[in-house]
Amino acid sequence: MALAAGRAMLMRSGVRLGTQAAARGGNGARRFMNHRVVVEPNTVPGVAVIKFKNPPVNSLTLEFLTEFVICLEKLENDKTFRGVVLTSDCPGIFSAGLDLREMCGKNPAHYAEYWRAVQEMWLKVYLSNLVLVAAINGTSPAGGCLIALSCDYRVLADNPRYRMGLNETLLGLVVPFWFKDTLVNTIGHRASERALQLGLLFPPAEALQLGMVDQVVPEDQVQSTALSVMTQWLAIPDHVRQLTKNMIRKATADHLIKHQEADIQNFINFISRDSIQKSLQVYLENLKQKKH
Numbered sequence: 001m002a003l004a005a006g007r008a009m010l011m012r013s014g015v016r017l018g019t020q021a022a023a024r025g026g027n028g029a030r031r032f033m034n035h036r037v038v039v040e041p042n043t044v045p046g047v048a049v050i051k052f053k054n055p056p057v058n059s060l061t062l063e064f065l066t067e068f069v070i071c072l073e074k075l076e077n078d079k080t081f082r083g084v085v086l087t088s089d090c091p092g093i094f095s096a097g098l099d100l101r102e103m104c105g106k107n108p109a110h111y112a113e114y115w116r117a118v119q120e121m122w123l124k125v126y127l128s129n130l131v132l133v134a135a136i137n138g139t140s141p142a143g144g145c146l147i148a149l150s151c152d153y154r155v156l157a158d159n160p161r162y163r164m165g166l167n168e169t170l171l172g173l174v175v176p177f178w179f180k181d182t183l184v185n186t187i188g189h190r191a192s193e194r195a196l197q198l199g200l201l202f203p204p205a206e207a208l209q210l211g212m213v214d215q216v217v218p219e220d221q222v223q224s225t226a227l228s229v230m231t232q233w234l235a236i237p238d239h240v241r242q243l244t245k246n247m248i249r250k251a252t253a254d255h256l257i258k259h260q261e262a263d264i265q266n267f268i269n270f271i272s273r274d275s276i277q278k279s280l281q282v283y284l285e286n287l288k289q290k291k292h
């Protein structure tokens with residue numbers, strides 16, 4: 001369903017799926033390339049590396065979300081892959097979260113399409129049968145943090161400039177319940193209460209202390225650490241690990257699945273308010289201003 005809708009959307013936007021570059025790298029490994037998501041089989045058997053490549057800041061545009069879901073779906077359907085490392089190709093930024101331009105000055109039909117794509121992306125990552133390890137090699141606010149939190153394991157680069165957290169309140173936004181659930185499931189209720197209300201973005205040492213990430217390592221070791229962690233996870237037979245993951249995550253995912261249409265309608269109503277549109281515009285304007 002998501003794949004079909006995604007294909008249709010990508011065809012509309014001019015991306016030809018049948019001819020995505022399927023080039024052979026120097027080591028003969030197949031390398032799938034879309035525009036914004038690059039998938040590289042790695043030296044660890046059964047493991048692919050997905051690199052987010054949506055410059056300048058890997059914001060989660062509709063096109064990016066669609067390509068990302070299609071990539072994951074392809075890897076899940078290809079039985080040679082058992083695990084995926086998610087990382088970024090944009091220096092210093094894992095992902096800037098949802099693309100603010102998708103939520104500003106558009107019509108309700110666009111907001112509905114966009115929000116469904118955000119929901120589908122989260123469901124795909126959160127419930128993936130694959131082992132997903134986030135190699136967080138840059139800052140990751142809001143939606144970027146959500147992607148990392150939805151993986152099975154998180155390795156963060158030890159760089160105090162890299163911040164991680166759900167900062168929605170700082171944009172004048174109320175965090176959706178399933179973002180909140182994902183955070184609570186990771187760092188617990190009290191820590192989430194504080195982090196969400198204050199919109200806190202944590203540097204690596206604090207993210208580690210809170211349990212928001214599992215490991216903090218030197219920047220040049222993020223991907224290699226993620227790959228060696230993967231070896232440990234892949235030592236467990238897939239079927240028992242997958243059933244266990246599903247048992248733990250199903251109730252959280254089902255909560256959204258059950259209320260998916262209402263959640264879309266809530267998003268449209270909320271984001272269409274004049275006051276919310278104004279605060280998003282001001283926030284975007286401030287991002288531009290800080291350069292001058």
Ligand SMILES: CCCC/C=C/CC(=O)SCCNC(=O)CCNC(=O)[C@H](O)C(C)(C)COP(=O)(O)OP(=O)(O)OC[C@H]1O[C@@H](n2cnc3c(N)ncnc32)[C@H](O)[C@@H]1OP(=O)(O)O
Nearest residue numbers: 056057059096097098099100101141142143173174287288
């Ligand atoms: C019910 C509603 C719930 C909605 C839920 C929302 C969840 C979200 O994910 S909201 C998005 C939250 N994201 C942020 O707050 C991050 C904002 N961005 C930044 O803080 C910084 O850009 C950065 C720390 C990620 C990177 O800083 P850097 O100095 O390297 O780059 P910039 O000069 O700031 O940005 C370059 C360029 O990119 C534009 N941009 C940045 N973030 C976004 C974004 N999230 N969406 C769209 N565009 C973004 C920025 O405006 C610059 O554009 P120009 O080059 O045109 O000026």
